[in-house]
């Protein structure tokens with residue numbers, strides 16, 4: 586990465602700021618392009634330059650892309666639940682913002698684009714132990730539809746523009762720095778509820794199983810994809826391990842409110858019941874080896890949220 590010019594859209598957000606920090610540390614020249622709608626200026630690590638602008642601003646985007654060798658596109662509205670009511674706003678950023686990026690890439694010197702897609706592109710395959718990249722993509726949320734459409738545009742037009750494209754389907758990412766909203770990041774949501782002396786709310790039986798992957802593993806895999814010489818590829822980025830929502834709640838209750846019980850409410854639309862990544866393709870092609878365990882990260886995440894509460 587040393588000396589390379591990298592544009593990170595959404596680099597002031599949760600995953601983007603961890604990625605930017607790792608890239609700066611590796612000696613890259615990083616420009617963050619972010620409208621700060623959910624991201625924060627103070628998240629942008631020292632050594633990176635921030636352009637505060639929107640993905641829909643073609644002029645600013647063109648100027649930013651003109652200076653880059655590699656683009657990592659993370660800017661998005663990330664709430665699956667909010668995308669159901671806000672499908673228009675979701676598509677405006679997640680689809681039209683991506684198409685604007687493609688317009689800006691035309692005629693640029695960018696050789697590689699890495700795109701943050703999501704496990705939300707898959708169909709709900711209840712009962713299947715894990716999901717492969719070749720499994721059915723039939724999203725059950727507006728967010729999943731816009732991410733899937735964006736993937737397809739990038740893979741198709743990347744080829745005609747002569748730009749290598751790696752699509753990364755991130756699974757549930759946890760780690761320090763995830764901003765609290767009631768809609769994104771179940772680990773963060775559960776911790777915040779208990780810290781605010783509210784019960785954890787589980788939608789449905791809680792037996793739905795998820796793949797929780799640390800933001801550090803996600804960053805390592807994203808950098809591996811940036812360095813990958815292949816022309817085009819789609820990769821699941823998870824831990825490859827299943828944790829039920831009940832087990833997650835149990836682990837967090839044990840740390841913060843021993844003896845407390847979770848409240849169950851009706852299932853939510855738009856969320857895949859069981860989503861565990863088969864990470865074989867990323868393993869063999871990118872050399873990806875997830876190293877972190879969720880249980881080891883709960884204490885630092887809790888500490889980070891406690892510090893935020895007292896700010």
Ligand SMILES: NC(=O)c1ccc[n+]([C@@H]2O[C@H](COP(=O)([O-])OP(=O)(O)OC[C@H]3O[C@@H](n4cnc5c(N)ncnc54)[C@H](O)[C@@H]3O)[C@@H](O)[C@H]2O)c1
Pocket residue numbers: 594595596597598599600601618619620621622623624625638639640641658659660661662663678682701702703704754755756757758759764770
């Ligand atoms: N966190 C997860 O578990 C997860 C899972 C799957 C996929 N993803 C994807 O990873 C990427 C990063 O997610 P995150 O969790 O860091 O979310 P985040 O909300 O922390 O980061 C998104 C960033 O994009 C910026 N942004 C939003 N709309 C923009 C616009 N129109 N123009 C410019 N900037 C804009 C926000 O200000 C924010 O800094 C997203 O593309 C998301 O869809 C995340």
